[in-house]
Amino acid sequence: MSFIFCAARFGRAARQKPLVSLCVPVYGAEGLIGRFFESVLQQTDSPPVETIVVNDGSPGTKDLGRIVKTYTKRFKERALPLVFLEHGKNLGTLEARRTAVIAASGEYIAFADPDDELPSSALRILYETSSASSADIVHGAGTVCGMEGEPDARVAAFAQRAQNVYDGVLTGDEILRTYIVEHSYSSFVWGKLFKTDLVQKAYGEIPFTYCTMAEDMLLYFFIALYAGTYVGIRDAVYNYRINTGISSRRKIADLAAWQKVCSASSVFTIILSYLDEHPDVGSDIREAVKALGRAYYADNLKQLEVCVDPSLKAEAKALLGEWWGMEIVP
Template sequence: MIKLKSLPKISVCIPVFNSEATLFRTLESLPPQTFTEWECIIVNDGSNGKDLYQNDCKKIVTRFRKKYKFPKNKILYIEHRKNLGLLEARRSAVFAASAQYICILDSDDELLPESLEFLYKAAQKSDADIVHGASEILYDKKNCSEEILMRASSIEKKANNIYEGELLNQGIFDGFLVKSNHSGFLWGKLFRRELYLKALSYIPFSNCVFAEDFLQYFFISLFAKKYTGIENNVYRYYIDSGISSLAKIEDLQKWQKISSTANVFTILFSVIKEFSPGTFSQNQMEALRSFSKSYLANNLKQLNEAVDEKIKTEARQMLCDYWGEDFVEYIEENTYLNPAREQQ
C-alpha cells in the first residue's frame, strides 16, 4: 500500500456532476504521473449519474482506490447533498486541499503523464503563482458535425493562447482582461493555493455553471504576482456535444443554467464597487463590459438557434430576468450578436 510520507505538493481537484461515464478514465491519468507527490480530491456535486457498470461516483472512486491500493488520504472523496454548481464544487475541493499548488482537472478530461512534473518544475524554477501549459483538444474527427468542428477549433485556439515567458503583477490581469494575451481557462494551469483561496474569498456563493472560469480567473489574475507560460502539453481536453453547444434545448431547466451566466457579471460588477476608487482602470472596466456583452450575445444566439419554439417566449423572458430587459434589447439591437471579442 502506498503511504503519504509528507504533505503533497499538488492537489488535483476534480468536480463531478453526471459525468460518471468518463470519471474512471480521468482518474486513470493520475497513476502514470512522473511526479508522484500529488493528492486527488473528487467532489461529487449532488450527482446521480452512473457509469457503464452502473457504478455511482463513490463506487467509481472506491474501485479506483482499490485498483492502485491508494490510501484514502491520497484520493479524497467529498459529497454535496445537492447540486451546487461547478463554482462551489471547485471551492469545496480547493478548501479541502492540503498541497501548495492546485491543478484543476475536469471529470471528462485527462492529464498527460508528465503534466504535473512540467507544471511543478516550472513553478519552482520561476516561483510563479500561475503556470500555464498547452492543451491537446480531442474529438471524433470522422463523425463530428460542422458545429463540433468549429467548437474544437475555437477551444484549441483559446486554450493554447499562452503568453510566452513571464507576466508580473498588474501585467497578468491586464494581459488576461484587456490584451487577451493568455486564456482564462482554469484547466491547463497550476495555481498557488493561497492565491486561489484569496480569489475565492471575493466570490460569494453562487450556483454557477457557465463562465465560472472567467469569474474565478478574474480574481486569480488580479491578485497574482507572477505568471509563466510553458510550451509543454499538460492537458487533454475532450470535446463533446454538451449543453454549451447549439444542441436543441427543449426544457426551461436546462435553459435556466445557460441564462444564469448573468450571475457571473452581477457578482463581478457588485464586488468591484467594494474596491477603492481607481483600482480598476477605464480600459479594464470597458473590457469587462465588453465581455458581458459577448456572453449575453452568445446566450441570445443560443436562444435564436437552439431553443425549441414551444418555450422560446418563456426562455426569452427568463433571459431578461437574469440579464435585465433593457440590456437584452440593447444587445439585440446592436452588432454584438456577432461579437468580435472571444469568450475565455
C-alpha cells in the same frame, strides 16, 4: 513510473504531504471519469498529488461512488490519496470547486474536469516550472479532441483558445490586464497550476453563486487580480474533450437546463460589483468586462434561437432578460 522511482525523486510519498491538490468537480460525467483516473495514475515523475473529487449532486451518484471506490484501491497502492466529497444537491461547478479548494492540503492546486485527461508529464512539468520560478500561476497549453460528428470549425476554434498561452512572464497588474484587455491568454482554470493560498484568497472575494457557465472566467479574474507572477509555457499539459460537458451545444428541452445557460450573467454581476467598489482597478478593465458580458449575452441569444425547444422559447426569452438585466446589456 514505479513507486520506487517516484520516491527517490520526491521522497517517500506515503508519508509526505501532497504538493499538488488536483480538484475535480463531477456532474453527469460518471461514465468518463475512469479515463481521467487512468491519466492520473499514468503520470510520470509526478510530485506527491492528492485527487479531490466532488460529487456535485450528480444524477449518477451511485455509479460514481462505485467507480471512485474501485479507483481508491488502485490509488492507495500507488500512495496517491483519492478524496471523495459530496454535495446533497447540485450547486454548480464554481461551488464544487470551492468545496475541493477548502479541502485541499497541497501547496499547489490544479483543476480538471472528469471527462478530460492529463498528458503523462503534465503535473511534473507544471510543478517543476512553478518550483523553479516561484510563480503564483503556471500556464501550459491544451490539446482539444472533438466528439464524432462535431464540426471541424468548432473544434479548431476551441483548440485555438486552449493553446492561447502567454509565452513568458507577467507580473503584478499586467497579469489581469494582459488577459482581460489584451486577450493574450485564456482564462481556463484547467491547464494551470496555482499556489493554493492564491486560489483561497480569490474565493474569498466570490459570494456563493450557482454558476455552470463562464465560471472559469469568474474564478480566474480574482486569481489574476491577486497574483504576483504568471509564467506561460508552450508544453501541452491538458487534453480537453469538446462536447462532453455541460457547456456543450445540446438541445435544451426544459427551463432548468436553460437557466444553467443563463447563469453566465452572474459572473459579470459579481465582477462589475467588485469593480464598482474598487475603481482603482482601472476603467479599461471595467470596459473589457462589459464587452465580454455583451459577447456572452449575444451567445445566449444564439443558443436561444438554435438550441431551445420552440415550445419553450417565449418563457426562455423572458428568463434571459431576468438573468441579464440592463447593467451589462443596455
